[in-house]
Amino acid sequence: MTRTVEERGTAEATLRVLLTGDRERDCLVHLQHVPPRPAVHGTWPAWADPDLVAGYRGRGVELPWQHQTEAAEHAWSGRHVVLATATGSGKSLPAWLAAVTATRSARRTGRLSDVARRPTTLYLSPTKALAADQLHGLQELLAAAGIRDVRATTVDGDTGLDERDWARAHADVVLSNPDFLHFSLLPNHRRWQRLLRGLRFVVVDECHAYRGVMGAHVALVLRRLLRLADHYGAQPTAILASATTGDPAGTAARLLGVPVDDVAPVTADGSPAGRRTVALWQPPLADGVEDDLVEGGEDEDTIAGTPDAPRRSTLAEVADLLSDLVRARRRTLAFVRSRLGAEVIADHARHRLSPGWRAAGSRDTDTADAEDGTDAAPAPGRDVVAAYRGGYLPEERRELEQRLRSGDLLALASTNALELGVDIAGLDAVLIAGWPGTRVSLWQQVGRAGRAGAEGLAVLVASDDPLDSYLLRHPEAIFDAGVEATAFDPGNPYVLAPHLCAAAGELPLTERDLGRFGLPDGALLDELVARGLLRRRGVCWYWNYDRPETPQSLTDLRGGTDVVVPVVEEETGAVVGTVDGGRADAVVHEGAIYTHQGRTYRVTSYRDDVALVVAERPPYRTRARSERNVRVLGVKDSVAWGPVTWHVGAIEVTSRVVGYDRRRLPGLDLIGSYPLDLPERVLRTTAVWWTVEAEALVDAGIGPGETPGALHAAEHASIGLLPLIATCDRWDIGGLSTALHADTFMPTVFVYDGYPGGAGFAERGYAAATSWVRATRDAVASCPCRDGCPSCVQSPKCGNGNNPLSKRGAGVVLDLLLAHAPR
Known part of the structure; x- marks a missing residue:
């Protein structure tokens, strides 16, 4: 275990709650302390509505932070702005300051032109929960x-329809999501023309969440929105809020379809933050008893463990x-x-909090409280x-x-729905079940602990995955590396084409629209x-209105x-x-065998896109076997590393499930294999691939008999490691x-990307x-297993x-590649 600074404070007291029995020796791999951040205040802009400023002061915001002032000034001047600061840094204040001030200023003039085109604001979030939370906060502020x-x-x-009618006729601020824009507001834009004609600000919250295929979809929805606003004579300013992320201006510009110089990035966080302690935690060796409670909860967990050291x-x-x-x-x-994982964790924790239950080696609550310096209390109930x-x-x-805010609920097991900006302060700890996918997500989740300047503890519990294993042994890849830039490709023709159809259904497309959608020609x-x-x-x-479907139905965001x-x-x-x-x-x-909410079912029939099941608890699980072929369609770029050549380009993947294995619980030993007759599936996408000369493999010590296993x-x-990149x-x-x-003869x-056309990951x-x-x-070299395990070269899929x-x-193969890599 590595400690970077002397332990102290409430985060360490919370950590000591977890360090029972042998956990400190066996589980706590690394401890990192993130230093506190001092506050840097700004000033209220001269143009800010005085009543609104008084409302903020009445809620304890005497002065804004510096980044809030800077972002608000950019937005008021009409320049697109992206605010990329930490969780809990008040990113909504610049948006509401500008939006409410603009609406009230227009109403005070009394001019007919201002009444007919009074400023409106459209707020977009990835989730309904976040939009509802933001509305609650805005209404409290206005009150x-x-x-x-x-x-x-x-x-x-x-x-409901009545509420939509009221919003169309009267709302100054509409809080929604990209899905509603795509399926309802944009196709029915004539009914929403009052909102679009007066559109002054478009607020895109948690914009770092729009990555991959969904990011490409949302970028095209935003371009359709700005196109319709332009049609009605509005030139809205975009205010984007993001977690701390790489290249925020570039991401925002790609979302909006504007030059990067048109977006002002604000990244210097002026909000205070307490000291946070982040622990990297490795589950202990399995004892074969406790895990039965969550058997089948996750695909990865059903094959958890290695032949050498199961955990x-x-x-x-x-x-x-x-618990x-x-x-x-x-x-x-x-x-x-x-x-399902959220349900499993909550249910398992409630089970362990049942009266009379006590884990082997656990301390009494009274003892733990006494050591932590807190008041002793009886164990809480399951509710x-x-x-x-x-x-x-x-x-x-x-x-x-x-x-959870009130303290009536002590713990939630949540999906990333609570990673985003729902305002929940005062948490003591955050537990993270497996690497969340990106450093951006990690720091968003870590930031939930100890908000509002207080200290907090975050524990990343590693899963049995090559990337998690790598990060346990290389904590510098988490703590010393910058956060990623968000990857998405609005030019993917599989994503772009249906949005062009949707745009044509909203307004006929002209050559003037080509640039907005990134098209070089028609x-x-x-x-x-x-x-x-x-x-x-x-x-x-x-749009061809003779078709039976609507253009919006051609795609799912x-x-x-x-x-x-x-x-x-x-x-x-x-x-x-x-x-x-x-x-x-x-x-x-x-x-x-299909598992749901801890219950198991056997599939009796799968046809016409419906699976019929019967409830059973067999002593085995099943795992499908498939065949896959790849055909190279075209090479976009290539580079030679001596006997190794890297390529990126278009491929076609043909796959088919050909059978399945039955594996006995709990060790997943093979019982038997059974054939299946299912159709082929074809995917055209983007891939990165490398070829190596067979002679170079032989010279490195990989003979023909070992080559398939080595490459596999x-x-x-x-x-497993691409998500790190x-x-x-x-x-x-x-x-x-x-x-x-x-195709390569080598x-x-x-x-390859698992989405039609690609999502930018392979590139x-x-x-x-x-x-x-x-x-x-x-990752492979540092894994202690002998022959390969889920932590290095085995794959759950x-x-x-x-x-x-x-x-x-x-x-040997990876060493060969590195030996010829450019310095």
Whole structure:
């Protein structure tokens, strides 16, 4: 264990709650202290509405922070601005200061032109929860200021028709999300023309959340919005709020479709922050008993453990830590990647807080409290722990948020829905179940602990994944590296084409619109004409209204292109859950064991995009086996490293699930293999791939018999480490390796984006190939296992059952690549 500074303060007291038994020796790998940040005050702008300033002062904001003043001045002057500062730094203040002041200033003039085109503001957030939270805060601010002539409301898919009519006619500030814009507001823009005609500000909150395919979709929705505003005579200023991220101005400009010089970045954070302690935590060795409570909760956890040193699942460990913190009455958030994981952690923690339950080796609460210097208290009841995720009713989410703020609820196990700017202050600790995908997300989650200048503790509990294992051994990759720039590609034709159709349905497209959508010419539009989606009349392109579908239905902003497959209980007809169409063949094929909310079902039928299941508890789990082929369609760029050549370009992936294995619990030993007859799936996307001369492999000590396993293991490890380089998740990407590829005629390893057309991840890997290979080699070399494990070269999503794999061979291949990498 490494400590960087002397332990002291309340964060250490909270940490001591967790360091029971052998945990300090076995689990605490690294401890990092983030120093406090002093406050730097700004001034209230001279143009700011005096009543609003009085309202802020009445709520304790005597002066704004310097970054708030700077951002507000840019927005008021009409320049797009992106505010990229830490969690809890008050990024909404510049937006509301400018928006409310503009609305009230126009009303005071009394001019007919101002009344007819009174300034309006459109606020966009990634989640309904955040929009509702922002509305609540804005209404409290207006009430404190005594302002009754500024009307604000939320409008989203849950909003009734009467409320939408009121918003169209009267609202000065509309809080919504990109999905509502795409499916409702923009297609019906004539009904919203009062809002669009007066549009003064567009506020894009938590814009760092728009990455990958969703980022490309949102960028195109924003360009459609600005196009319609321009049509109605408005030139709105964009105010973007982001977590601390790399290249915030470039990200904002790409979202808006404007030159980067048109966006002012504000990155110097003037808000105070208390000292934060971040612990890197490795789950202990498994004892074969505790993990049964969460068996099947996560795909990764069902194969947790290595042949050499199996460890407890991440979910079980986080649930234990959460229950310990609740016993010590520490207010805590536990972040987990999946909805099911949130439910599992909350349920497991509640189980451990049941009367009479005591973990082996745990201390009594009274003893822990006495050592921490706090008042002893009886163990809290089960009702102080809850889960928080998408799919809950809005009123349920609001109640949970309020109970956590008030202290009535001590702990929430949450998806990243609470990573974003929902205002919850005063938390003692944050637990993070596995690497959250990016440093941006990590610091957003860490920032939830000890907000409002107080100290806080964050614990990153590593999962059994190559990237998590790498980060445990290389904490400098977290704490000494800058945060990532957000990766997305609005020019992806698979994303761009349906948005061009939607834009043509809103207003006919002209050559003037080509630049707004990043088109060099009208070739893509003419292709859409040839496919019968658009019609061309003179200099304009129109949506083909003879088609049965609407143009908005051609795409889903959340990145999905496949149908959603419902999982239906055969006996009752109840929908147990849903599976993305792209994963359905592997997850709900006939004979598969499907797990939901801790219950297991056997799939009896999968046809017509519906899976029928019966409730069973068999002593085994299933894992699909698949075949995959890659065809190179074109090379965009390439570079030679001696006998190794790197490429980036377009490929076609043809895949098919060919069978499945039954594996006995708990060790997942193979029972038998069974064939399946399922159709092929075709994906055209972007890939990065490298080829190596066979002679160079032989010279390095990799013979023909070991080559397939060496390349396969190197491919798995590379996929696991790409999220360190690109803002992606391992489930966003795929790969293939072969000792002799039909297009390259050489040993080849492909890593590709798992979305049609690509999402920018493979291109980022190509641009940072040296860093990517070095991190991959270090992860494999430093793993203590003998033959390969989930922490280095095994993959939870391998269609070939992780066979063949050669950890030794992967190390040799990666060393070969690095030996020829440019310095």
